[in-house]
Amino acid sequence: SQQGEEDPQALSIQEGENATMNCSYKTSINNLQWYRQNSGRGLVHLILIRSNEREKHSGRLRVTLDTSKKSSSLLITASRAADTASYFCATDAGGNEKLTFGTGTRLTIIP
């Protein structure tokens, strides 16, 4: 069974706008990670947030984590055409680096 569920399943925005994706999960976690997947390629790690952290930034990425609601969000600011990809959240429940992935959000940036 999937640990994470991303919302929305698909999102289309104009270049330059901000994109927000949400992830909900079911069990307690050690950390939560976000990955990007370009069409036909493998996944690339974007950011990791620990269970005792509430917010983390990396460049144009901002991730929040609310463990009480078992949810996380990924914000991409000032989107670019190159951000077009699928985005997945993944949870590590036991701190053993065994990840459980959500179903992903397909993001399309319209030039």
Added chain:
Amino acid sequence: DAEITQSPRHKITETGRQVTLACHQTWNHNNMFWYRQDLGHGLRLIHYSYGVQDTNKGEVSDGYSVSRSNTEDLPLTLESAASSQTSVYFCASSVGSTGYTEAFFGQGTRLTVV
């Protein structure tokens, strides 16, 4: 540069045949994982290993096996391929030392069982 490679990139096989997908990493990572990706399901864990001679079943392990005889390789074997195993398969590795490290993914193998 260190990397993780999968081979073949594409494979077509017949129902009932044994198939082995290769995964090789040059990071000297302890952890290695196999996932399958299907539309609507995201990535699901098949098998994983935390080191040489260690293997564990994941969420969807039926019909698959792995072996870890060295640090670099974790081949995935489909004992008797079934149409339900048509999928894209991804291998990943991670350091395995702190519990807070990222996974590195291969480019994937697209397997079609006819």
